[in-house]
Amino acid sequence: MQEHLDALEERMQQLQQAMRSAQLARDSEQVRQLRAELRRTQRAWDALFEQAEDTEETSADDGTRRILSENKPAGQPPVVLPAREQVHQVLTLLAVPAAPKLISTVHEAFFAGALAPSRLTSLRRDEERSYRSAPGARPYYLCPALTSDLLSPARGLLTVSTWPLEQRIVGPLSARVHFLTGALNIADAADRVSGGTLPLPARHLLLHYARNIPGAQPPAPHPTEAGLPIDLTLLRRAAQDELALHATSDSTTRTQAAARARRQLDDAGLLFGGSFQSARRLRSVP
Template sequence: MSDRLDDLERRIDTLRAGVRRAMRARDSATARTLRAELRTAERAWDSLVSSDTADPTPGTHDEPAPARSARLVTVREQVHQALAMLGAPAQARLVVAVSDAFFHGTLRSPQLTSLRRDEERSFKGSPYNRPYYLCAALTDRLSPARGLLAVSTWPVERRMVGPLSPRVDFLTCATRVAEEVGRLPFPFPEAVRLLARMSRNIPGATGADLGPPDPGRVIDAAGTELRVHAGRDTRDRAELAERAASQLNDVARLFGAATLSTIMNREQDTDVRTGARTTRGSR
C-alpha cells in the first residue's frame, strides 16, 4: 500500500509541475490535459488512503470497506488514468492491464464495452460540459476504429489511425510502460509482467536470459523502431486530421462518422419496425 501511495504522490508532484510549466508557456491545451490527469491521480490517492484507513470492524457498515473505497474512482476515471499514462489509443485489454499494474485498478473488460457510447450520449446532451471525454480513434474513413479508446483532449492527429499507426501506438505505449516501470524503485509484479509481454514484440528489447525486462533496453529498442516509422505516420495522421477538421462536426470529430453499413443497418431496423407496425395496423 505504502509503495503505491509513494508512486502516486510522485506522479501528482510531476503533474503539478507540468501544469505550472504549461501555464507559464500559455499552453492551455496541455494545461487542461495535465489538470485532468492530476485530478484522476488525486482521486486514486484518496481511494487508496480511504481503503487503508477504513473501519475494519465487520457489521459496522452496510457494505465492505473495499467496495466503498473502489467507488471513489469510477470506471470512467480509471480508464482515463490508464490512457493518460499510455499517451496513445489503446484496446480495452491493455487499458485494463495498465490500470491493474500501476493504479490498483478494479477494471474489467466488459465494463468498457458501452463506455464510448455512454460518453457520446453525454457529449450530445451537454457538449463540452466535462473536462474530457473518452472517445474514439478514427480510421482513414473517419469512422470509429473498432475497440480503440482515446481521450478528447489529445490533439486530433494523435487519435487518427493511419497504415502505420497501430505499430507506432504500440511502441509508444510500450515506451510509456517501460518509463513507468523504470521510475518505480520496486515495480509491482503486474507491471513487470506487462512490460515483459510487450517487450517480446519489439526486436532487440529482450536479452538472451529469461529475467525481468530491462526498461532502458525496451525504451531504446522501441525508439529505434519508432524512428523508422514516425515520419511517415506523422504525415499520414496530419492528412487525416485535416480531413476530419474540414468534413466532420464536433460530435463526429470525437466519436467518428457513421459508415455506410451503419446507416444501412439503421435504415433496415427502421423499416422492420415500421413494417411491423403497418402489419399490425392492417389487421
C-alpha cells in the same frame, strides 16, 4: 490534473501560432478551422480548471476522509474510482489509443483496483450520449480513435478528447507506432514505481513488450527467482530505434487526415467520428 491543464495550455498556444501563420498566408478557411478548435480547447480548459478549483476547496475534507479511511477496520473494501476515471488514468499513462484489454492489463499493472474489459463495453456510447446532451459539460470525454481513411470510429480503440486530433487518428502504421510508444511510456512508469520492485503484472506486461520488439531482450536471458530479467534501457533503445523507422510516415498520414477531418466534420464528429453512412462520401472529398 495539472498535467492535463498544461497540455491544454500548450495546445492553445500551438493553435494561436497556427492561426497567425494562416492569417499571414491569407488562408481564411484554415483560420476558421483553427479558431473553432481553439474554442473547443478553451472550453475543455475551463471545465478542467473549474474541477481543479473544486478539488482545492474540498482538500481539507479529503484529508479528513483519508484519515478516516486509513482507520477503517481491516478487510473493508477500498474506494474504487468510476470506470471512466480508471480508463482515463491508463490512457494518460499510455498517451496512445488503446483497446479495452490493454487498458485493463495496464491498470492491473500500475493502479489499484480491478478494471474488467467488460466494464468498458458501453462506455464509449455513454460518453457520446453525454456529449450530445450537454456538449463540453465534462472536462474530458472518452472517445474512439478515428480511422485516417474514413474518419469513422476505429473499432475497439479509446482515446481522450483533450488529446490533439492528430493523436486520436490511426493510420496503417499507427498500430505498430502505438505499440512502440506504449512500450516507452510503460518503461517510464516502471521507473517511477516506488521501492524499485515491480509487481508481477507489471513485469509480465514489460516482458510482453520486450518479446515483441527486436533487440529488446538480452541475447541469452537467464531466469531468476523473480522471473526473466527486464532491461528497461535495452527495451527503450530497441523501441526508439524501430519507432524512428515508422514515426514520420505515420505522423504525415495522421496530420493529413486531421486536416481533412477539420474541414468535413462538426464538433461531435471530430470527437466520435463520422457516421458509417457518410464514410464513403467523406473519403472521396479531398
